[in-house]
Amino acid sequence: MHNNDTVVIAGCGDLGTEAGLRFARRGHHVIGLRRRAELVPAPITGRSADLRHEVPEIPADTSVVVVAFAAGSRDVDEYRATYVDGLRNVLDGIDASDADPRLLVVSSTAVYDVDDGSEVTEDTPVHGATPTAEVLVEAEALLRVRAPDAVLVRLSGVYGPGRERLIDQVRSGSARLAPGASPHTNRIHRDDAAAALVHLATVEDPAPTYLGTDDEPSRLDDVLRFLADELGVPEPVTGDGGARQSGGDKRLSNALLRSTGWAPQYPTFREGYRAVLAGEGVRHP
Template sequence: MDQKRGSIVIIGCGDLGTEAGLRFAEAGYRVQGWRRRPELLPAELAGVQADLGGPLPALPADAEAVVFAPAAPERSVEAYEATYLRGLERVLDAIDSGPAEPARILLVSSTAVYGDADGAWVDEDTPAAPATPTGKVLLATEELLLRRRPDGLVLRLAGIYGPGRTRLIDQVRSGTAAAPAAPHPTNRIHRDDAAAAVVHLIRSNASPGTYIGVDDAPAEMSDVVNFLAHETGAPAPEQSEGKSARGGNRRLSNARLRGTGFEFAYPDYRSGYRAVLAGRGTRHR
């Protein structure tokens, strides 16, 4: 291990942050994971008790990068503002007033900042138009980071699936999943690829700004649920005339992320879900 490397601070070190933290640790960094219950973190990460609503711990003086990846306790505007907008503001204030001078700050955001595109392709140059109040808070948080830190990084993730994130698989197995009859593209990324993208953007020479984190293959929800039914031996889901309310009607491009040299372990939902069903990608569980 290269002991000359400094510290990485992951604020909101939940499932995604833990996977990213393990990858940083393997690369030789000291990693601090800030969360309300640090005792849940694996031994490779130094757990720090932190609540974004209370006094913040001091960042280590050798902090090379900060990853801001908290999860709001509920889907309300109040919870999102407290967690993301005011939480990030307090972290940035702490950086400005403390000895740490991290060269990289990355915000994990969401593709929920985009609106409906009627099935068209969307990339980072597409104007954000959040359709929900919580999406508007996320966009405001992104704008805060890039205003305060023009060298900041924003990673907009689509639907994350993977170990412990098996909602769709569970629905297919229980017979509650539906196959929409109308075309409706969906976008997703495996948890391990999402974590790898965080590490890659921090460690690479990626230009500051915004990146979309999705796999190579936007897919119709009907194709995904029928694939899962086949893989699990469950009955084929019934067709539904209703329109899916999740994810927006758009196809998200990962070309900018790919252009930095990032490679996906699971470039499409077939390879990713097969790994989940086989029990792979469970390193910290």
């Protein structure tokens, strides 16, 4: 990959934009595809495309394609149109071009149906526990058939500027501690997720799949108590009600990703949420 090569971000939303800006700082020409191109910030070149229904044009000098979709809702049909149809259209665009890019596709650790608190690695079998997770498994299967050399990046819960659901729950008092032991949760700061994508674009002979997550699987109640302390609000009360996080109970390992030389800027939720609360990482027009 050379500095003046083109990088295409298919799904240039929050995560895709952060990755695109990092590629641009490395000297690449970055094209960001999303439904509303005017939302793509410079120096990324925004192009309007509804990838659920359109096959994008991939320039011949494209060395990297990052697929970072985000469905607009939890509706299963919307999920399938976004993750399966959208991926198929991107693959069709690559096949129709003269480019031979490294393809990086963002998926989710929701494909692991694990709820006993055990460790999960890239070798753990996938099985969608929910209808939307089943769609992600379907998209991953399509990728393996159509692009066996692609790199799949399964991200845990992405948080960061604008992704402040837990903060809002604690601040509003709607968060609840578990009556017993709370499940383990796993997360990664948006900036670390974007840095992982840029890093994996240059790794020689990458593995087919990586887990993108920080260094510390944490019990959800520990995260809630920490946020309450940082915000200076009362600790959440114990109860069955209130908004709680789904996703089973699993401890994700980032050992394989770390073995490539990537290291998170925010190794645990503490550093990451402190940065969010301090207003770091917010993009201003």
